[in-house]
Amino acid sequence: MEKWADFAALIDQIKEIGKLERKGVDATAQLKKNDELFAVYNELKDRFSDLLSIDEMYSCFPIIRESHDTHKFFGKATSYYASIDGMLFLITASHALDCAASNNIIVCIPGHGLHVLDVNLFIINKSLDLAVYPLSKDDILASKLRMMTPINVEESIGSLYHDEMFYVVGFEASKFKIKPNNVFTYEKPFDWMTLPRATPENLKPATPEIQSDSFFCMEYHRRKQNSLSANLEITGPVPRGVSGGPIYRIIPRDGTFVQLFTGMFIEYHEVYSVSLGIKGAKIVDYLRSIG
Incomplete structure (x- = not known):
């Protein structure tokens, strides 16, 4: 895979940055301190869905x-x-x-x-x-x-670490279309790669019953970003409609990337530039309890 070694090395370096996440450090800010590393990160975000075919x-x-x-x-x-x-x-x-x-x-x-x-x-x-x-x-x-x-949600069993890179899949609500003959159309799934974030001190889930040990935070900035494939700056959409979509963690292995289910997207908090996911291990425990 073209540039796989660069991308795999990037993920290794994100693991080191992730250790700082436990102290509430913004991973993107850390990446920006290294122009070369940040450029590789932006290219990986921009091209990832083309580099990896996720059957799921x-x-x-x-x-x-x-x-x-x-x-x-x-x-x-x-x-x-x-x-x-x-x-x-x-x-x-x-x-x-x-x-x-x-x-x-x-x-x-x-x-x-x-x-x-x-x-x-x-x-x-x-x-x-x-x-x-x-x-x-x-x-x-x-x-x-x-x-x-x-x-296979069983793959989510185990600890959720702060050094993981996440890949989210869902369907942006503004792009849903239903024609008069009830034919549904949608261009492509909404997908994005992101980094973990320490939970902001005052953040509370929109669903008050959710306990703090059941969710994790991911970065999601709507600020303008460079898109290499489109050769222009784009503003990220509001991820409305993505709720309920799976979240994967990305692992470099044997010249490719492996994706493992790690949770479910539930909500976006624009004021903090974060999104929340329910931990996969919690989902697994619940499925087994009703199975």
């Missing part, structure tokens, strides 16, 4: 709801198809099931159109902002997902 990306699906006011459909969140101990689930953020005109959500599945689910069929855990739909063998949705690769 095709097991992430947008969720659509109906508006109370206009009764039009809109993009609400992201869901993902997951496996653990032979059990299969469709998982999203529990807040994605709140406040809509009906008790139904619509899951958009490539090649299978739109699938309607009753929100009352989901098992809810507000303390993890988690909504889980268990899939049985004779479930119609399960038959539609059979040819897709579920995300």
